Amino acid sequence: MPRAIWTGAISFGLVTVPVKLYSALDRKSVRFHQLSAKTGARINQKRVDSQTGEEVPYEDIVKGYEIAKDRYVVVEPGELDALEPKKTKTIEIEDFVDLSQIDPVYYDHPYYLAPGAGGVKPYRLLLDAMRETGKVAVARVVIRSKEQLVALRPMGDALGMATMIFSDEVLSPDRLDEVREASEIKTTKRELDMAKQLVGSLAGDFEPGKYRDTYRQEVLDLIERKAQGEEIVFQEPPEDEAEPAPDLMSALKASLEAVRSREDDAEPSTPAKKRTAKAKPAAKKAAAKKPASKRAGSSRATAKR
Numbered sequence: 001m002p003r004a005i006w007t008g009a010i011s012f013g014l015v016t017v018p019v020k021l022y023s024a025l026d027r028k029s030v031r032f033h034q035l036s037a038k039t040g041a042r043i044n045q046k047r048v049d050s051q052t053g054e055e056v057p058y059e060d061i062v063k064g065y066e067i068a069k070d071r072y073v074v075v076e077p078g079e080l081d082a083l084e085p086k087k088t089k090t091i092e093i094e095d096f097v098d099l100s101q102i103d104p105v106y107y108d109h110p111y112y113l114a115p116g117a118g119g120v121k122p123y124r125l126l127l128d129a130m131r132e133t134g135k136v137a138v139a140r141v142v143i144r145s146k147e148q149l150v151a152l153r154p155m156g157d158a159l160g161m162a163t164m165i166f167s168d169e170v171l172s173p174d175r176l177d178e179v180r181e182a183s184e185i186k187t188t189k190r191e192l193d194m195a196k197q198l199v200g201s202l203a204g205d206f207e208p209g210k211y212r213d214t215y216r217q218e219v220l221d222l223i224e225r226k227a228q229g230e231e232i233v234f235q236e237p238p239e240d241e242a243e244p245a246p247d248l249m250s251a252l253k254a255s256l257e258a259v260r261s262r263e264d265d266a267e268p269s270t271p272a273k274k275r276t277a278k279a280k281p282a283a284k285k286a287a288a289k290k291p292a293s294k295r296a297g298s299s300r301a302t303a304k305r
Contacts, residue, residue: 006143007116008089010126010152017123018116019091021143024160025110030219085147091161093152096135102151106164113152113159123159130154138164194252201259 004020011017034043047056063080064072115123130137130153137152149164173179187195226232 004114005111008091008141009116009119010091010093010113010137010139012093012126012137015122015126017126018119019113019123019159020116021161022112022114023109024112028213028216030216030223084145085142087145088142091139091141091150091152093137093139095138096130096133097138098134099136099153102136105170106167107151108163108165111161111163112155113161127154127157127159130159191248191252194249194256198252198255198259201256201263 002022004022006021007019008021009016009018035041036043047058047061048054049056062074062076064074066072113123139150139152141148141150149166151162151164153160153162222232
């Protein structure tokens with residue numbers, strides 16, 4: 001049984017919904033330790049004074065904010081504690097907005113909210129109301145001494161909660177010269193029509209399970225093979241040679257032809273082909289009837305003889 005990270009309540013209006021917070025992620029990254037190439041032992045990292053070269057005990061370490069090169073403002077732990085947001089056990093909903101209004105760039109870490117003791121009915125009521133109205137709740141909550149902006153939304157039969165990034169932390173793409181240059185380029189109607197056709201030919205439903213971290217699996221396979229004593233021989237990948245980029249229309253046409261070829265291989269029986277396939281056997285049957293009557297006549301003639 002998973003263990004709740006946080007317990008509290010959702011508050012909107014005069015309604016309170018007791019909830020428990022659970023992480024919605026289980027990271028699958030491959031973690032390595034640093035080892036000595038000579039002995040194979042793990043490497044220990046020490047905190048060392050850059051001036052004296054001596055190791056500094058943890059209790060003698062303070063926090064400093066760099067205001068200029070090699071100039072720091074030291075901030076005491078007690079000073080930071082005084083500024084910590086007031087610890088509460090409430091997720092305070094401030095607004096309900098349309099899901100389409102929140103750009104995915106603002107989402108950070110996903111969680112699940114489960115109903116707490118005595119909160120099953122109001123939990124279900126809030127979940128159904130948000131699903132019926134298509135709204136997402138934007139709220140604030142203090143978790144681990146940090147105030148978080150969060151978004152609550154229905155995820156199947158559960159309430160999902162994602163921590164959000166504040167707007168002043170998101171960089172505008174306008175700061176990129178390449179983006180500004182691209183915004184000034186004009187496309188033709190023919191190019192746009194072909195691009196839309198290509199997008200439509202590749203469109204489909206999102207199936208999360210079909211996307212796999214193939215690199216992580218290959219790393220784990222490599223580790224398993226080496227653990228079994230296999231000697232791994234690898235070759236340096238060849239350097240990519242720069243090829244002249246095809247013109248845009250040629251690339252669009254080639255892409256469409258490749259997609260159509262894939263579709264034909266995957267589905268050999270298109271409606272047109274089905275009709276042709278049905279027509280051919282019918283013609284064969286019709287043609288087969290004439291020789292049959294001749295053969296019958298021959299048989300009768302033979303019998304008479």
